[in-house]
Amino acid sequence: MARLNDEVGALLQEYADLILLTGGNAFRARSYEKAARSVGGYSEDLAHLDEEGIHKIPGVGDSTAAKIAEYLATKHIAALDKLRAQVPPGVREITSIPTVGPKTAVQLYRQLGIKSVDELRAAIDADKVKGLPGLGARAVENIRQGIDQVSRAGRRSLLSTALDLAEELVAAISEVPGCTRCAYAGSLRRMRETVGDVDILATARDSAPLMAALRDRPDVADVIGSGPTKTSVRTAKGLQVDLRVVPTADWGAALMYFTGSRAHNIKLRGRAVKAGMKLSEYGLFDVETGKKLASRTEKEVYAALGLPLIPPTLREDRGEIEAALDGELPDLVTLKDLRGDLHTHTDLTDGLAPLEAMLEAAAGLGYAYYAVTDHAPNLAMQRMTDDKMLAQRERARALDRTYHGMRVLHGTELNIDADGGVDWPADFLAGFDICVASIHSSFNLDRGAQTRRLIRACENPFINIIGHPTTRLLDRREPIDVDLDAVFAAAGRTGTALELNSSPHRLDLNDEQIMAARRHGVRFAVDSDAHSVPQLVGNQRFGVATAQRGWLGKDDVINTWSLTRLRRFLRKSAVRE
Structure with a gap:
């Protein structure tokens, strides 16, 4: 179910955006943005915190704490409402387009009166945008492509968003007197990476109370249709929900029918x-x-x-x-098979929690090992240095085995440069237990260059895992143009694992790419890429589901292995099992 922390975090992020859109202080906006991330990623539920507890959230000062307390008491933030009144809702929506920031959105609004994505598309088609300061032909074309991407994404919801709603609905409908069974079905039960609508199936002698329970929910914006066997509604966030009530005797056939593609x-x-x-x-x-x-x-x-x-x-x-x-269905990997997480971040770089908090959460999941892999120095905004990384290594060694005997691996997430090089020289890389390497820049290189850089990374003897290989963000960024088959072949040949990044915004590699890579003998790491305790605890269910969709068994996933076997794999010169 959705957390109050996420709801309040989204409001603080909106407030930060509106500060910039109304010409406010950029430093102030950044402080609210930081607070938004911190609140959203905080491990304790806001609903259970008093004023003192709210002040303990990192990045939350007196002003932010007051706004949080105001929202908890009234479900409104007066300062936010005031800024909302100054900016048409569509102007903020324009900032969701890749490459369009608040400054550009405000410029478009003030100079051309553009206050929605549709109006922006029309202005581009009419050649009214090109020529504005900072908006040459290439920038305008990038905006056009960004609009197309947002439009495609807007018709579907992230798996995590749909699942939060579905689990909340199933819990609520199950409590209605007379309901005997309730579950979600459709593409959501198949755990597709994005979902068009939410299908809920229930059984009851009398369907009327169940239908009313759905229609009367406060988050329902529109009732599309309602009858004795089916009710369809649209939520305030635009998701369509279809509730079907069937006889108990037909439950299995109905669940099967409404689940399968x-x-x-x-x-x-x-x-x-x-x-x-x-x-x-x-x-x-x-x-x-x-x-x-x-x-x-x-x-x-x-x-x-x-x-x-x-x-x-x-x-x-x-x-x-x-x-x-043929009796050859795979024995699919499950969440309980995971023995560790090999890609995580702490507040040393862009994470929200200290190493100790992440270790405590990982141990609580029953992990046998945990790898901390904070960013390397070429991602300059994270301000990593050799000394910082070595100090963290010393701390990781000191904490090894102290959390229920869990082993702590010290690693890093390297940056794959445009030519395939990485941040540190071989002698420094040799000191890590594990190295993940990912692309964080130069997304627009041509196909040949992208392919070469990833193959070179696979050939680096110190790189164990290629992180989020296509770099896509489901709601914001298209994948890079790369010959994946060539990369898969290189990964199989060099003994480099490919990541299945479990962030619901990534799920990269996707299911079809996993199936293709597996044919090259590739091994996989199902990693949370957690930047907070809630992500560490919650992300892996999405990655495991995607691994199942890619037909992966336990043996295909390196972080289901014993630490002894994993360490052998991490020595890339060793013979792969």
Whole structure:
């Protein structure tokens, strides 16, 4: 379920943005932006904090604390409401376009009266934007591409956003008197990286109370339609929710039908037809007699079709039915299989928590080992130095085994330069237990250059993992143009793991890329890329689900291995197992 911390963090971020949009002090805006990140990433729930507790949140001063307290008491922040009145909502929306900051958004508004993304698109089409200060032909084209990207992303929600809502709805509807079962289905149950709408399935003798519970929620902005079997609403954040209520006896068939992709369901129906049966959301029937053969559970319906239960994350018609028939469905990796996390950050760079807090949280997850991998110096904004990194190494060594015996690995996230080089020389890199290397700049290099830089990184004997290999951000940035097949081949050849970054904004590599890389013998690291305790605890469920969608088993993922086996793998000259 969504945390109050995230809600308040988003309001503080909006306040920071509006300070800049109204010409306010940039330093003040940055302080609120920092506070927004800190509140959102704080491990304790705001709902349980008193005034003293709020003041203990890093980056929260008296003014910010007062605004948080005001919101907790009234659900409003007067200063925020005042700034909102000065800026049309669409102007802030324009800043969500990649390459468009507050200064440009304000310039567009003041000089051309542009106050929405649609108006900006129309102005670009009419050639009214080019020529404004700082907006040459290339900048305008980048904005146009950014608008297209935002428009595509806007039609779907991140998996994490949809899942927060779905879990909240399932919990609420389950509490309605008369509800006997409730679960989410659709692409969300298949754990796709983005979700178009949220499908909720429930059972009850009388559907009316369940439908009313959904319609009457305060976050429902519009009731699209409502009847005895289905109600559709749209939330204030634009997500469509479809609630279906079915008879208890049909639960399995309905859950199966509303979970599988269209292609998966067509393949199943074809199999039923060949066997003289008919499959629908109401059950599996004998065509000749009309007798219902199976419907109560998914396992029962699959079994009647001559199949084992196929995990929801595989139901995409990518060979899972054929594999099931041959007894070759993968034994998928699970969250409980993870023994550690190999890509995390602390407040030494851009994380929000000290090393000790991250270690305590990792130990609480039952991890056998944990790697801290703060940023290297070429990411200049993080102000890393050799001395800072060596001091952290000494601290990590001192804390080794002190948290329930968990081993602490000292690592770093290196920056892959445009030519494939990294931050430190070989003698310095040799001192790390583990090195992740990622692209953080030069996103617009041509395909050949991007491919060469990643292959060179794979060939570096000190680089163990390529972090978020395509660099994409699902809601903000397109992936780089790269020959992934060549990179996968290099990773397989050199014994370099590829990351499945579990941040719901990344999920990079994605499921189809994982399947392609696996054919080259690549191993994978499912990492949180956590910058806070909540991310350390919460991100990995998304990465594991994506790993399952990519057909990965436990043996494919290096952070499910024992520390002894992992250390052998990290010595890239050793023979891979």
